[in-house]
Amino acid sequence: METVRIVPESGRPAEPADVTLLATADWDHPLWTNKQHVACSLAELGHRVLYVESLGLRALRAGGSDWRRVLQRLRHGLRPPRQVRERLWVWSPLVLPGASGGVAAWLNRQVLRLGLARCRRRLGLRRDWLWTYNPRTLEVLDARPYSRLVYHCVDAIQAQPDMPAAAIDRAEARLCAEADAVFVTSPQLLADLRALNPATLHYPNVADGAHFARAMDPALAVPAELAALPAPRIGFVGAISAYKLDLTLLETLARRHPHWSFVLIGPVGEGDPSTDVAALAALGNVHLLGTRPYNALPAYLKGLDLGLLPLRLTPYTQAMFPMKFFEYLAAGLPVVATAIDALQPFASLALLRPPTAEAFATAIAAALRGEGPALAERLAGAAAHTYRGRTEAMLQDLSRLE
Structure with a gap:
């Protein structure tokens, strides 16, 4: 098993960039994970970050928790991005969860495209980096205008309950092929995704x-x-x-x-x-x-x-x-x-x-x-x-x- 690196090596530090971060978790979720912490770290390091809350990878369940999140999204979805830290804003796109084709998927693409454009104008952000945790990113967003595309894969999302595994596999393969870099958190993810992109690097999960x-x-x-x-x-x-x-x-x-x-x-x-x-x-x-x-x-x-x-x-x-x-x-x-x-x-x-x-x-x-x-x-x-x-x-x- 290859050695993993956490302590940064010597090298040229990255210049401050504007980062659009596509998360698979809402900012205020009580269980913070990589998405919120990485957004905070990027902002602390001088980058400007637009944190885009979850787009919904699966269809809604009948239970109450999904619908509570929908109601919360309705409250936030029509609002401009809110600043939560220095150099860090959160935007809640009003999209249809789990849409994989047809009119619903087309609507999601338009909402995301137009909404991100409004956020950029309001905040004066450039399209420097697209940093995504969503394996289906390219189904809803054109990454070509961004100078860098980073896929940070922290889970085998397709192995979670009720996920459309085949659709996620196809979308993830395309995303990996087009990404400038893929970061993964486990040896299994490294083995799976390095076959799709040789610029795949293993960084295990860490802590605050x-x-x-x-x-x-x-x-x-x-x-x-x-x-x-x-x-x-x-x-x-x-x-x-x-x-x-x-x-x-x-x-x-x-x-x-x-x-x-x-x-x-x-x-x-x-x-x-x-x-x-x-x-x-x-x-x-x-x-x-x-x-x-x-x-x-x-x-x-x-x-x-x-x-x-x-x-x-x-x-x-x-x-x-x-x-x-x-x-x-x-x-x-x-x-x-x-x-x-x-x-x-x-x-x-x-x-x-x-x-x-x-x-x-x-x-x-x-x-x-x-x-x-x-x-x-x-x-x-x-x-x-x-x-x-x-x-x-x-x-x-x-x-x-x-």
């Missing part, structure tokens, strides 16, 4: 280190609802979704170890409304706290004894790099995680195990005894993997491709 390091602050108070739970407290923070998490493994661990408190923080069913947590919720030592604000997460992590990543082994998870890995480490937590390929280069920082109750229980018990990687190693590993450092390194790679 300064934010999560607040968990190490002695003055930071642990939330009362968490402090009241019996120790040891074993936690997961993120989307509680059956297509990613091994809920059966969690249930088995909780049943076999009733003296361990399992704390799950995050929305249930994000991306997978079929997720059923009834069996977990029925257990007295499993605590589903729901979504908590991003700014409050360090305080919750401070109250945990261990960070858990109980991932299923599926085509989706084998192509992912869990963002929580370095967030847990930055908060000073020992980590027990499913041994997916993307985490293997960082095996010295965590206890990686197959997703069986026996293997996980043994690793959890060892970590709680203080065995495994030392705190100093974990913190050093997290410090070397930050959004600012990774973004600088990616920009230097872009400058070398000129």
Whole structure:
């Protein structure tokens, strides 16, 4: 497995550019991912960024969460771009989710073309870089007027539930072929996409280190609802979704170890409304706290004894790099995680195990005894993997491709 780079190498820094960033997540989503963090890093590095909220990769589901987002989009869709940080604006295009052809797709293309033109005029932006997370970008937007096209692939989106996999595969192949650079977050994505574009580079997911390091602050108070739970407290923070998490493994661990408190923080069913947590919720030592604000997460992590990543082994998870890995480490937590390929280069920082109750229980018990990687190693590993450092390194790679 080839070495990944995070600390930027010497080289000519990128000149300030105007960046149109096509996201697959809305700015205000409670679970921040690469899109929001990279937009912030680009702006901090002097670039002007227009963050374009999700265009909708799949058709709407009958459930309430999709329609709540539609209503929110209707509220924002007719407004001009709003400034959220210095040099960073957010625009919510009023498009039809999941449109792949016909009149609906044509309407989406016109809305995006005209809306982006209005945003550029209002903000005085040039068409320097198009930085996209959407594999279907070229179906809705002509990238040719932009001087650089960057595809940042952070997931095998086509492997998520209800996604039009064949259409995404076709569109992604075209996007990779036309992109000036493709950045990926896992070895599997590197293998898949480098075959489509040799200018494909592997940068694993990282963390907002300064934010999560607040968990190490002695003055930071642990939330009362968490402090009241019996120790040891074993936690997961993120989307509680059956297509990613091994809920059966969690249930088995909780049943076999009733003296361990399992704390799950995050929305249930994000991306997978079929997720059923009834069996977990029925257990007295499993605590589903729901979504908590991003700014409050360090305080919750401070109250945990261990960070858990109980991932299923599926085509989706084998192509992912869990963002929580370095967030847990930055908060000073020992980590027990499913041994997916993307985490293997960082095996010295965590206890990686197959997703069986026996293997996980043994690793959890060892970590709680203080065995495994030392705190100093974990913190050093997290410090070397930050959004600012990774973004600088990616920009230097872009400058070398000129």
